Amino acid sequence: MSQQQTTLHVELGDRRYPIYVGASLLSASNLIAGAIKGRQVVVVTNETIAPLYLDTVLRQLPDTMLVTSVILPDGEQYKTWQTLGDLFDQVLAARHNRSTTFIALGGGVVGDITGFAAACYQRGVDFIQIPTTLLAQVDSSVGGKTAVNHPLGKNMIGAFYQPTAVVIDTSTLATLGEREYAAGLAEVVKYGLIYDPEFHRWICANRDLLAARDVDTLRHAIQRSCEIKAEVVAADERESGLRAILNLGHTFGHAIETHMGYGSWLHGEAVAAGMVMAVRLSAMRGSVDVDLVVELEQLLVDLGLPVWAPQDMTSATFIDLMALDKKVIDGQMRFVLLNALGSAVVVDDVTEAELTALIDG
Amino acid sequence: MSQQQTTLHVELGDRRYPIYVGASLLSASNLIAGAIKGRQVVVVTNETIAPLYLDTVLRQLPDTMLVTSVILPDGEQYKTWQTLGDLFDQVLAARHNRSTTFIALGGGVVGDITGFAAACYQRGVDFIQIPTTLLAQVDSSVGGKTAVNHPLGKNMIGAFYQPTAVVIDTSTLATLGEREYAAGLAEVVKYGLIYDPEFHRWICANRDLLAARDVDTLRHAIQRSCEIKAEVVAADERESGLRAILNLGHTFGHAIETHMGYGSWLHGEAVAAGMVMAVRLSAMRGSVDVDLVVELEQLLVDLGLPVWAPQDMTSATFIDLMALDKKVIDGQMRFVLLNALGSAVVVDDVTEAELTALIDG
Structure with a gap:
C-alpha cells in the first residue's frame, strides 16, 4: 500500500498533467484506470517488463475496455522506425480508434516509442507513462520528448507530445539491474x-x-x-x-x-x-x-x-x-x-x- | 508577373501563417525565400512535378543555403510509412539539422508526407506548402493535417502540424489533368x-x-x-x-x-x-x-x-x-x-x- 504518495504537476495550461510518485502505485490504486478517458487501451511494454508488471497493470483495467498488449523486444537497438511501424500494425489490426489511450509500461525506450506512437496514431491519442526504471522516472517520462533513433543519430525522428499522466511506482526499482x-x-x-x-x-x-x-x-x-x-x-x-x-x-x-x-x-x-x-x-x-x-x-x-x-x-x-x-x-x-x-x-x-x-x- | 496577389491568414495565435494566392508566384516573387528562416532547405516533390517546377523553386533559393531535393514516386500508393522512412534517410544523410525548412512542392500526397516529415524530423522543423493541384490548393495544404496511409486505413499515422506559409501559384493548374x-x-x-x-x-x-x-x-x-x-x-x-x-x-x-x-x-x-x-x-x-x-x-x-x-x-x-x-x-x-x-x-x-x-x- 502506498502510505506516502506525492502528486506533482507539470504546468502546461490546458495540457497540465499530474505526476504521481509513491510505492506500490501499480497495484494499490485506481490511478491508472482513472487517467483513461475512453474505453480502449493499448499497453506497450517489453519482453523483460511484461512478466514482472504487465498482469498487475491489466488487472487495473475494467473488463469492458478493449485492451491490446504490445510486447516489444528489449533494448535501445529496437527503438527504431521499424519497431514503430510494427506497433502500428498491431494497434490497427485490433481496430483501435482515436479515442484509445496508449500506456507506456517500461523504461525510457518503451516510453519514447510509445509516446511517439501516441503522438502519431490517428494524429494523436492520449497516453500515460508508467516508467519502471530510475532513468525513465526522473527524466524521460516527464516533459513530452518522444522519438525513435536512426542509424545516423539518436532521437532523430520524434515529437514533443505530453502524456496525460505519469505514474511512478518506486517499488519497481527493486528489480532493476x-x-x-x-x-x-x-x-x-x-x-x-x-x-x-x-x-x-x-x-x-x-x-x-x-x-x-x-x-x-x-x-x-x-x-x-x-x-x-x-x-x-x-x-x-x-x-x-x-x-x-x-x-x-x-x-x-x-x-x-x-x-x-x-x-x-x-x-x-x-x-x-x-x-x-x-x-x-x-x-x-x-x-x-x-x-x-x-x-x-x-x-x-x-x-x-x-x-x-x-x-x-x-x-x-x-x-x-x-x-x-x-x-x-x-x-x-x-x-x-x-x-x-x-x-x-x-x-x-x-x-x-x-x-x-x-x-x- | 502576379498582378493579382491575395494574402489570407490562418489565425492560430503565435502559429499564425499566411496563404498567398496568385498567378506565377513560383517564379515572380521572393515569397519562398522570404519564408525560410534558416540556411538549410529540403524540397520534397515527386517524379511528375519535378520536371515542371523543381528548377523554378530551386532558383529562388540563395546559393549559400544547403539545399537537398527529395523526389518521391508519384501516387497515393506511395503515401506510406516506408516512403517516409526513405525520406528521413536522405535528409539525415545530407546532415540537415533542426534549423532546416521542408518545402512540399506538389499535390496532397506530397504535402501530407512532407508535413508529417517536418512534424517528426528532429521533433519538428519549419515547413512551407507549395501546392500544385487544385485539391491541395483549396484543401490539404491549409490547416495542418498531415499523415501517411496504412493498409488498414487512410491517414492513420500523422500529426496536426501547421506550415509557416502556403504559396498557391494558380498558374500551376494549367498542366493539371x-x-x-x-x-x-x-x-x-x-x-x-x-x-x-x-x-x-x-x-x-x-x-x-x-x-x-x-x-x-x-x-x-x-x-x-x-x-x-x-x-x-x-x-x-x-x-x-x-x-x-x-x-x-x-x-x-x-x-x-x-x-x-x-x-x-x-x-x-x-x-x-x-x-x-x-x-x-x-x-x-x-x-x-x-x-x-x-x-x-x-x-x-x-x-x-x-x-x-x-x-x-x-x-x-x-x-x-x-x-x-x-x-x-x-x-x-x-x-x-x-x-x-x-x-x-x-x-x-x-x-x-x-x-x-x-x-x-
Missing part, C-alpha cells in the same frame, strides 16, 4: 548541478543511501528531480531556451553512445562521462572551481558510473559525431556549461582548440 | 454546401467557367475556399468540434477509396460521390429539400465528377470499412450532414437501417 540503476542516478546528479545547489549537496551527503536504494531517500530524489524537470519544461516546452540546460553532458554523451553503438553504453552512463567533460570545460573557462570537477568525479564513481569517455575517442571523433546533433544550429555546436554550481548556461562559442585541450590534452 | 482538376472542384463545391450559400450559388452559376479553368473565376474559387477553411481551422484546429464539418462526404468517401484500393478513385472523386450520399441522407431526414440532391448531382456531373459509389459496395461494405474511420468514437459512427444549405452538423445517431435505405434501397 545495478548498471541501469546507476545510469538513472546520473540524471539525478544532473538536476543538482544545473538547478539546485542544495539538492546537489543533499545527493553528495546521501550517496551511500542512494546507492543502497533506501526507499525514503529514493522517493525524495525522484520527487525533487521531477519537480525540477517539471519547472523547466513548463517554462520552455519546446526547448527554445531554458529547457536546453537539461542537456548538460548530453552533447558529449550522445556522441559516445553513437560511437559505441546503441546499447553498448547505457544513456545515463554516457551522460555521466559527458557531464564530467562539460563541467571540466566549465572549469577550464573559469566558470566553476576545478574542485567541483574532482567532487563530481568522486560522486559518480561512488554511484557506480563512468567518468571518462572511451579512450579511442579523440576530439576529432567527437566533433564529427556532434555535428549531426539536434543541438547544432546552422553549423554552430552548442554546449550546456555551468556558470556556477546550480546554474547552467547554453553556449555556442566553444572552439575546436578548447575541445582538443579538453579531450586530447 | 482533367480528372485531377475535377477532383479539386469537388472540395470547392463542399465549402459552399457546408458554410456559404452565396458561394454555392456562385459556383452553380459559374460552373462552365470553372470547368474551363478561367483564370479569374479560379482565383476567386481558391481564395474563397481557403478563407472558409482558414476560418474553420482557426476556430477548431484539432477537430474537437466545428472542424469536422470539413469532412462532408469524407466518411463515405474514405470507404470508397479503401474499397477500391488507393489510387483507383481520386480522393476528390470519392468525396464527390460521398457528398451526394451525405446530402441525400440529409434529405431523407428532412433537413434539406430533395431538390438540393438533384441540383448537386447535376453540378458535379457538369464538373466531370462521379455521383454514385461503385455498384458492388453494399451498406454492409460501407459499415465494415467505416468502423475503422478516425471519425468513429467508441464504436459510434459519425457523419457530417446538412441541416440547411450552407450549414453542416455532425451526427452520431445514423442507424444501420438508414444506411441500408440510402445505399441498398
